[in-house]
Every structure is written in C-alpha cells, then in structure tokens.
Amino acid sequence: MKPKDFDQFWAGIESDLNSVVPAPELKELPIRSKPQFTVYGLWLSSVKGYRIFAYYSVPKGEGPFPVIYHLPNYGSVVHIPPFEERCKYICVALCHRGQRLSDEPFVAAYPGLLTLGIEAAESYIYREIAGDCLSVMDFLKGREEVDVERICLLGGELALWTAARRSEAAALHYTPALHYNSLKRASQTSNYPLEEFNDHLRGSASHRLYVEKTLSYFEPVHHAPQVKMPTMLVEDSVGFCDALVEAFAGPVDRVPFQHSSYRDGVRQANWIADRLNNGQPILPAHWC
Numbered sequence: 001m002k003p004k005d006f007d008q009f010w011a012g013i014e015s016d017l018n019s020v021v022p023a024p025e026l027k028e029l030p031i032r033s034k035p036q037f038t039v040y041g042l043w044l045s046s047v048k049g050y051r052i053f054a055y056y057s058v059p060k061g062e063g064p065f066p067v068i069y070h071l072p073n074y075g076s077v078v079h080i081p082p083f084e085e086r087c088k089y090i091c092v093a094l095c096h097r098g099q100r101l102s103d104e105p106f107v108a109a110y111p112g113l114l115t116l117g118i119e120a121a122e123s124y125i126y127r128e129i130a131g132d133c134l135s136v137m138d139f140l141k142g143r144e145e146v147d148v149e150r151i152c153l154l155g156g157e158l159a160l161w162t163a164a165r166r167s168e169a170a171a172l173h174y175t176p177a178l179h180y181n182s183l184k185r186a187s188q189t190s191n192y193p194l195e196e197f198n199d200h201l202r203g204s205a206s207h208r209l210y211v212e213k214t215l216s217y218f219e220p221v222h223h224a225p226q227v228k229m230p231t232m233l234v235e236d237s238v239g240f241c242d243a244l245v246e247a248f249a250g251p252v253d254r255v256p257f258q259h260s261s262y263r264d265g266v267r268q269a270n271w272i273a274d275r276l277n278n279g280q281p282i283l284p285a286h287w288c
Contacts, residue, residue, distance in 0.1 A: 002222045009121060009217050010165065013131050016047045017138070024139055026056065032080060036060055036087045039080065044139055046097070047131035053101040054136055055093040057086040064147040065090045066276040067140060069169075071133055071155030071162060074178060074193055076100050076110050084269075084282040090146060096132040096158070098125070114178060114193050115200040119207055121214045126179075130218075133162045141168070150276040154268075157220055164226040171275035172227060173268060175234040175257070176241055179218045183211070224248045232271050234264070262287050 003009065024044040032039035032055070042056040057080070059065055068085055070093040072078050077100050081091035095101045098108025108125075109116075117123035140146050151169045153159040156177030163172040178193060186197040201208055216222065224247035232253045235241045245252050253271065258264050269281035 001216060002219075003213065003216050006217060006222060012122075013047065013127060013134070014165070017131055017135055020045050020047065020049055020135075022046075022135060022139060029055075032057075034083075034086075039086070042092075042136075042139070044135060046135040047128045050097050050106070050128070050132075051102070051104075052097055052132050052135070053095045055080045055091070057081065057091040058145055059087060059089065063090075063145040065145060066147050066150035066152070066278050067092065068152050068154055068272060069137065069140065069159075069162075070094070071153060071158035072096055072099060073156060074110070074114070076108065082284075084284060087282050088278060089276075090140075092136060092140065094133060094136050096129045098129075102132075111192055111196045111199070114196040115211075118200065118214050119210045121217045124214050124218075126218055129158065130161050133158050134165055137162055137166045137169070150278070152272050152276055154272075157218065160220050160223055160227065161218070163229060163231075164223040167226070167228060169229055171272065172229055172231040173234075173272060174231055176220060176244065179215065180220045180241070180244060182215050182219075220244055221247045230275055232268070 022044045024042060026040045026042055029039045029041050037057050037059045040056040042054045043051055046052050067090040070081055072094055078093050078095045081093050085091050098106050098113060113125060116125040141148055148168060149170060152171040152173060153163050153169050154173045156175055157179040159172060160174050163169055183197055186194040221244050224244060227248055228250040230251050231248060232255060233241060233245060234255055234257050236257045245254055266287060269283060273279060273281040
C-alpha cells in the first residue's frame with residue numbers, strides 16, 4: 001500500500017539536496033580517454049554533504065550531446081560505460097555512496113547494504129542513495145555540453161526513482177531489480193541479493209511490519225505513475241511485471257530479457273538511439 005506521506009517523504013530528500021552546495025569537481029582521466037572522447041572523474045556533494053564519484057565521458061566535437069546516464073547496479077564496483085557509447089554520447093556512470101570510488105568514509109557491505117537501516121524509511125540507506133542519483137541529474141542539467149532534452153536513464157530502481165523525480169529526462173531504460181515486490185519475491189527464492197531480506201527477517205521477524213512500511217516508499221509501482229517519458233521495461237519472465245506496467249503514466253515498450261549480451265545489447269542500443277534521435281548506434285565489431 002502506498003504510504004499517505006509518500007510525496008512528503010520524497011520531498012524531504014529534495015529538501016536535503018537543496019541544503020547542500022554540490023561543489024562539483026572535474027578531473028580528466030588520461031588513461032581512460034581516447035581520440036574520440038575525454039573521460040573525467042566527477043566529484044560532487046550529495047545528501048548530508050557526502051562526496052560521491054562518477055565517470056563522466058564527453059565525445060570530441062561540437063555539442064551539445066545526448067546523454068546516457070548509467071545508474072549503478074547492486075555491487076561494489078561500477079565500470080566505465082562501453083567504448084562505443086562514449087563515442088556518440090555523454091556517458092555518466094555513478095558510484096553511489098559506499099561503492100568503490102565513493103567509499104570514504106562509508107564502505108558498503110555486500111551482502112548487507114540492501115537492508116542497512118531498513119527498520120525505518122528515514123534511516124534506510126537507499127534514501128541517501130536516491131539523493132546521490134538525483135544530485136548527478138541536477139549536475140547534468142547545468143552543463144553547456146549536455147543536450148538537456150535528450151537524456152536517457154539506464155538501470156534498475158535507481159533509474160526509475162530518478163525518472164519519477166526528474167521528468168525532464170527523455171527516456172527510461174528500466175530493468176526491475178531489487179525493490180519491485182521485494183518481500184514476496186524474496187519469499188520465493190534463497191538466492192542473493194534478495195535473500196538478504198530473508199536473512200534480515202529471520203534475525204528480527206518482529207520487525208516485518210516496519211520493513212514492509214519502509215519498502216513501500218521505494219516500491220516501483222508507487223513511482224511509475226509519475227513517469228511520463230517513453231520507457232523500455234525489460235522483464236525476466238512473462239507476467240512478472242503486469243501490475244507495474246499498468247502503473248506507468250507514459251508509453252511502455254515491454255520486452256523479455258533474452259540472457260544474451262548481443263541480443264539485449266543491440267535492442268537496447270537501437271531503442272536509446274531512436275528515443276534520443278541520435279542516428280545509428282555504434283556497436284561492438286563482433287556484434288555487427
């Protein structure tokens with residue numbers, strides 16, 4: 001059930017961000033740069049003044065350029081975006097707080113991060129991580145080299161939450177991950193990382209109601225009605241996302257996960273190029 005104070009909760013994150021001076025710093029990373037693009041390390045302050053890092057790659061030539069903003073998956077290390085993307089797009093890859101390169105003073109534990117502070121929405125680590133995602137989006141909106149009307153968000157729930165709060169993005173490529181129907185899905189598996197929810201509840205079963213309430217603020221079905229931009233939703237099984245797809249305010253291209261870096265990658269690249277009106281994508285040579 002959607003909490004009555006859902007909007008106030010997310011407005012609180014916005015308020016926290018507004019109270020922080022982002023103070024962005026860009027430093028070229030020569031070892032990552034090529035004749036086709038320049039890669040920078042980006043540092044800026046997010047919620048509670050925490051300094052986060054992101055890879056920021058800009059194509060050579062005259063901008064402004066369309067953007068692919070990679071929101072991080074669940075894991076300690078974030079990789080730089082693919083070479084082919086960096087040739088045609090501004091590419092951003094965020095390392096949220098706790099992930100490597102954003103792990104001072106907080107170092108995230110895997111497993112463990114998924115339930116850190118989950119007893120209350122205000123203390124849940126993903127409240128601050130959501131702020132990290134939004135802060136990078138705000139940075140992009142102020143850059144001359146960025147075509148602010150052609151930004152694609154790419155990822156799981158972090159991308160969805162950002163799309164819901166930053167409607168100026170042009171497209172969302174979304175793969176439901178850890179926060180969609182979390183506890184029900186966790187009850188049907190013993191695989192990590194969803195098993196982290198089961199581990200937590202085994203250790204403190206009396207806290208289940210508190211955990212359910214916290215997760216309700218992050219449940220994708222409650223965010224989807226605020227997403228009006230075109231969305232490609234990649235689902236792992238037929239019918240898995242029926243309720244979620246129906247909740248989106250904008251058009252949704254619903255496609256199956258094909259478990260193939262080639263087939264999924266080509267489809268993703270073509271869809272993003274179409275949405276951002278950026279011609280034919282550059283694909284890895286062995287895909288062509």
